[in-house]
Amino acid sequence: MGKPAVELVDVVKRFGDVVAVNDVSLKVEDGEFFSLLGPSGCGKTTSLRMIAGLETATEGDILLRGETMLGIPPFKRPVNTVFQNYALFPHLNVERNVSFGLEMKKIPKEEIETRVVEALEMVRMPDMAKRRPNQLSGGQQQRIALARALVNRPEVLLLDEPLGALDLKLRKAMQIELKQLQEQVGITFIYVTHDQEEALTMSDRIAVMHDGNVLQIGSPEEIYEQPINRFVAGFIGETNFLEGTVNQINGKTIDVSLDEHTIVKAHSNSSAHKGQKVGVAIRPEKISLASTGMIQGQILEIIYIGTDTRYIIRLKDDTSVTVREQNLNRIQSNKYQRGDEVGMNWDPAHALVLTE
């Protein structure tokens, strides 16, 4: 493998006293679909804008294929951006919007023409060349914005929540299309989103950001199955947290006592010591219900959502646990009643001990 497409080295960005990005280091490999995921204000968009050159890093270095981008203005960087609001030029038609970057690069006219046609075909908008942006729907504008960036064949394509303004159905369809497009053109994509499901669906790797820091970088599966701390576990998907103390350590399996009578088994990736206060994170779909189990509780709520049924169960100490059972059989909704005492079990490998 050659040099990473993009590398951030100890990048810090401060706006006055506000630290937007705090010491971020990451590498994006060539041809990768890489997502920056986090809640609003976590620094993901600022990081993207620093790669584009629209913001300057306060400290640290940004490298593109091993070459520093410090001091290089945005118009000289071999990257292109799909903006959140698309930022199509209202005074130019679709064709002229798409050809803008090529014209600025002084590409010969004939080549511009063929490349614009290709780009519009790629985003399935070949008949829209003469339209003005204000004559297009949001989804169409989004495709033109994509064509306008891709036509330049950038080293890296930066996407700032490009699907944020679309309705749910269109967004889901575009997620798949974007992923296919990325595989087809082979360009490195850096994708900013706050939508964890979107990031899981599309990405090769995800960097989870919070308060200007990168908390974890990994494949969607790693991020979901092996979150390194409570924030990641809570932000990606749904998680139950049980508070307890480490009782016994048997290699990677740890016994955690929740109270005097209850001990649960869980898995740990990091080292924990006896007596340490920890949280046990378990996904709702990894818990199964039975009459007795590792922990007991009372059903507070039963919510039928078609594919699954969700049970909200209250434990003795008043924490509530969500359990999700797939509706494999037709009539399952009356298996349990509200108020029933139930037990909960799980495979210890699926419960994760989190120390921070």
Next chain:
Amino acid sequence: MAIEPRTRRERLTLNILLSPTLFWLIFFFAIPLVIILILSFLDNSPNGRIVWNIQLDNYIRFADQLYIKIFIRSFFIALITTIICLLIGYPMAYWMANQSLKKRNTFLLLIMLPFWTNFVIRTYAWKMLLARQGQINQLLIALKIIDEDNVHTFLNTNAAVIMGLIYIWVVAMVLACFASISGLDRSLLEAAQDLFANPARTFLRVTLPLTLPGIVSGSILVFVPSFGAFVTPDMLGGGKADMIGNLISQQFGESLDWPFGSAISAILMIVMLFGTLLYFRGLRSGEAQS
């Protein structure tokens, strides 16, 4: 049927609401305009009485070299005024639009502040500044750029008139351009930079075309009143029919030839109307090409 009284009532409401505006436009714009147009075809007796004799003499009379010269001079004074106003006003508006909101409001206030003083008084102030014994010449003498026997004549020149007009109308240009520039979507400028356009090309290819409406309305706001100006040329230009506005005022005043004055007004109006239409059409075709 139930909808009928409602629309009638709505129509009534609309009429009541619009009536002051309509009244104003009819009595202070449409009727005087018609009077002027009628007057322009009538005859004038030597003692200034209007004679009901419909003919075209007033228009034919304007074709005289003397009047055409005044007309052309007025046109060029207005044109130069507009161009200089644009060159001063656009960068100023651009700079203001890029300030913080608080600063912007302060600058807007500062720009409009001179309007609180009467425009004739402000023009008088310029008359004093530009006079042979005025402050500008005194400053030049003090700085030893000129000597006392060789003071400049600023007053009663075309330059003085242009300067006075710029001073009055540059504000209109700044405000029109400011409205347009401050409404510009910043992300478009970022998009242009992201698409390899350097700052100069970003300006020429994105900022300028998108703020053209401000430039157009600002130019019309400066050109039209400058073309017909009469107070400024009267006070700073010596007052001897320097511009078409003075010529018109002369006809209604000293010469007591209202029909001829009306004919010149009508010509001015028609020229400006067609000029503006052509300007817009030219812009539209230019836009269609891009």
